[in-house]
Every structure is written in C-alpha cells, then in structure tokens.
Amino acid sequence: MDRLKERALMTRAVVLGNSGEAQAAPELLALLSSPSAQVRRLAVSALGKLASVADATQVVSALSFRLRDPHPQVRQYAVEALTAYGAAAASALPDLQDIAENTADKEYNRxxxxxxxxxxxxxxxxxxxxxxxxxxxxxxxxxxDEYTRSSRAFQRLYCDKCFNEVYLRRRNYDTQIELNKTIQTDKGHWVQSDGESIIANFPKQHNIEYRYDERLQIIDGYAIRPDFYLPEFDLYAE
Structure with missing residues (x-):
C-alpha cells in the first residue's frame, strides 16, 4: 500500500474512533480488511472506543475474526477491544480462550x-x-456495563457516578503533573526537577533506553506510573 494512503487511513481510523458516533462503525469495519496491519490495528482500537454506541453483534463478530489476524498487534488490539464490549462479547469467549492457551502466540496476547x-x-x-x-x-x-468500564480503566470497580468523579480527579492530577514539567533533558523530555534531569541524562549518555512518567503494566497486570522505567533491565525507579 502507498505510504501516504496508509497514513491517511490510519488518521481516518483514529478520527472515527474519537468521534464517539455509532455511524462511524461501518467505515471502521471496512478498514478491518485493509492490507495494512497498522490500519487494521487502529480500526480495531477505534471500534473498541465505540463499545457504548456501536451495534455490538456486528462489531463483536468482526473483532472475533481479527483474533486470527496474522499480525500479533492486531490480535492484541482485538482482545482489548472485545473486552470493552463486556457481556456483549460473550460469543468471542471460545476464540479468546484459544489465544490464552496458545503457546505459539505472544505472551502479552495470551x-x-x-x-x-x-x-x-x-x-x-x-x-x-x-x-x-x-x-x-x-x-x-x-x-x-459499569463493571466493564471501570475494570478496564482502574484496578477498582466503580459505578458510573464514582467513575466519573475519580476519572476527573485523575485527569486534573495528570494535567498538574504536565504543568510541572519545566526542565528539558538531553533526550528532549520535559521533567519536573533537576534531579530527574540528571537521572534521565545518565541512560541517554550510556545508550540505555528508558521511559519517563508512563503508565506501565509490569507488576502482576497492575498499572503503575514510575518516574523511570528501563525496559532492557526491567527496572523502574521512583
């Protein structure tokens, strides 16, 4: 596929997913047949975002088919998208169980x-x-639906009212963290203190990959947000 066309379709998939409109689903379903794995991946992800408004029967069937996609990341995103449909995705359980038990698949997919x-x-x-x-x-x-929504976003279960309150609080906290990042590292990241800048510059100077202030699921499936994570060594630092 032409690279410019692929980029355009990738962007289109993201826009449709962020629209929150049920009318976006048919076009996204069509994109699932794209020869580009990246387009398929983003279309799958977008359909997951429409779980609360899309026709679950049609979408779940299409997503279940993508569990057999040759590209592992498309399968990964299909698993995540199906989870968003909760009880409506019950028909996909046999296929999901097959992936969970398939030792040939990627560990993260299983x-x-x-x-x-x-x-x-x-x-x-x-x-x-x-x-x-x-x-x-x-x-x-x-x-x-409340169970599905909260179990995907948090490690705790909330009704919609509490979910919205907790989510808003977390979003405000995240915004404040971003505003506190005023110091730029050698790698171009913005950090919150001179100490973090020194720590960040060390792996950069020694050609060690690191991630800064990202949410990661590296401890028994639970999301954490360490200041620094070194994937090569599976180490995190606060």
Missing part, C-alpha cells in the same frame, strides 16, 4: 486474552443477575 475471558465472563454473570458486584467507593450495585 495474558491479555486470559484477562479478557475473566472480565467478559464476570460481566455476563452480572448481566444475567447471577452475581452482584458493588462499587468500591459508594457500595452501590453496579451494572455489567
């Missing part, structure tokens, strides 16, 4: 697929009223 299976099964149980789950903030009984 791990995420196993987590998706548990999330979807629990959402299904809640939808069928076979079990009750309560908000861990206000103790209200939460719906299957």
């Amino acid at each position: 791990r995420d697929a196993a987590r998706a299976v548990e999330t979807i099964k629990q959402a299904k149980r809640i939808a069928l009223e076979e079990t009750q789950v309560r908000c861990q903030r206000c103790n209200a009984i939460i719906s299957a």
